[in-house]
Amino acid sequence: MKRKICYIINPVSGTKSKDAIANTAAKETLRAGIFFKFFPSVANGDYSFLYSTLVDERYTDVVIIGGDGTVNQVIDSLKHLPVNFGIIPSGSGNGLAFGAGIPKTPKKALEIIFKNHSVLMDGFRVNGKFACMLCGLGFDAKVAHDFANAPQRGLMTYVNQVFKNFFGARPYSFKIKLAEKRFETEAYFISIANSNQFGNHFTIAPMASLNDGLLDVVIVTEQSKIAMLYNTLIQVGGGNKVRSIEEIKHKRGILYFQTEAIRISNWSEAPMHIDGEPVNTEKKLSVAIEKSCFNLLVNR
Numbered sequence: 001m002k003r004k005i006c007y008i009i010n011p012v013s014g015t016k017s018k019d020a021i022a023n024t025a026a027k028e029t030l031r032a033g034i035f036f037k038f039f040p041s042v043a044n045g046d047y048s049f050l051y052s053t054l055v056d057e058r059y060t061d062v063v064i065i066g067g068d069g070t071v072n073q074v075i076d077s078l079k080h081l082p083v084n085f086g087i088i089p090s091g092s093g094n095g096l097a098f099g100a101g102i103p104k105t106p107k108k109a110l111e112i113i114f115k116n117h118s119v120l121m122d123g124f125r126v127n128g129k130f131a132c133m134l135c136g137l138g139f140d141a142k143v144a145h146d147f148a149n150a151p152q153r154g155l156m157t158y159v160n161q162v163f164k165n166f167f168g169a170r171p172y173s174f175k176i177k178l179a180e181k182r183f184e185t186e187a188y189f190i191s192i193a194n195s196n197q198f199g200n201h202f203t204i205a206p207m208a209s210l211n212d213g214l215l216d217v218v219i220v221t222e223q224s225k226i227a228m229l230y231n232t233l234i235q236v237g238g239g240n241k242v243r244s245i246e247e248i249k250h251k252r253g254i255l256y257f258q259t260e261a262i263r264i265s266n267w268s269e270a271p272m273h274i275d276g277e278p279v280n281t282e283k284k285l286s287v288a289i290e291k292s293c294f295n296l297l298v299n300r
C-alpha cells in the first residue's frame, strides 16, 4: 500500500516556531516521494474530526510534531485506526519520543519515519484515562501544574519550576495496593512509567521499556531533601535495581518495582499529571497497562 502521511503540528508546544520543522518535513517527504498533508493540533485534544479523512483517503501514517501532551492526545484519539504513528519531537520534554530512541533533530526523526519500521507499544490507563509515557503524583505533578500556568514553555521554564517547588516540597500519604501485597507510604512523589523518563533524558525509570507489558513504579519516600536529591540522582543514573514486590516493603529511600497494575489511595490529594499534562487529582486511582495498543515508527 502506498504511504500517505498526515502531519499533526502543534504550534504552541516547546519554545521554537514550527515553521522550520514544517518546511523540513515538507521538503524531505516530497523528496521521499510520499504524499502528505499538514493539520494543526487542537487545544481540546480530540482528533475524531480526522477519522473520516484518514480512513476514506487511506492515510497510512500519522506523524506528530509536538510534545508528550500532543502525542498522548493524538494517539488516544486515533489508535483504533490502521495507522502507524511517528514523532518529530518538538515539545519541552519529549519523554515518549526519547524513550523510544527518536532523536530531536527533525531530519533524523524523519529518516526513522521514512524507514517505515513500526513496533507495537504499550499504553496504560489511569482511572480510564489514556497515558502512554508517564503518570505522576506529588512533586513532579505540582511542577507540571505550575509549568502549565507559566507564560512560557520549554526546558528552562521547567527547570525553574523544579527549583521553585523543591524547597516547599512535602510528602503525601499513599496506600499502595498490588495483587501480591498492600502497604502504606509517605512519599514526595510516585512515578508510574511506561517510558523510561520524564523527558529530556531524565530517566526516572531507567529499566522501563515501552513494550514489555509492564509499568515501572518509582516511589520516592519521605527523607531529608538532601537525601531525596541524592537518591533521585542515583535512581536516574541507573544505580537502583528493580526490586521484586516481595522486597519493596522493607526498603526506604526509593522503591522501584514493576507491575501490570496498581491501585493507589491518595487521601491527601497529591496533585497528578498524565504524560506531563496537569489533570485533576483523584483520591482513588486504578492504573493498568494496556498492552500493544499502538504502532510507533522507531529505529530498527
Ligand SMILES: Nc1ncnc2c1ncn2[C@@H]1O[C@H](COP(=O)(O)OP(=O)(O)OP(=O)(O)O)[C@@H](O)[C@H]1O
Residues within 6 Å of the ligand: 010, 011, 012, 013, 014, 015, 040, 041, 042, 043, 044, 045, 066, 067, 068, 069, 070, 071, 090, 091, 092, 093, 094, 095, 153, 154, 199, 275, 276, 277
Ligand atoms: N492549536 C492549539 N492551540 C492551543 N493549544 C494547543 C493547540 N494544540 C494543542 N494545544 C495544547 O498543547 C498542549 C500540549 O503541548 P505539548 O505537551 O505537546 O508540548 P510541551 O508541553 O511543550 O511538551 P512536553 O509535553 O513534551 O513537555 C496541550 O495542553 C494541548 O491542549
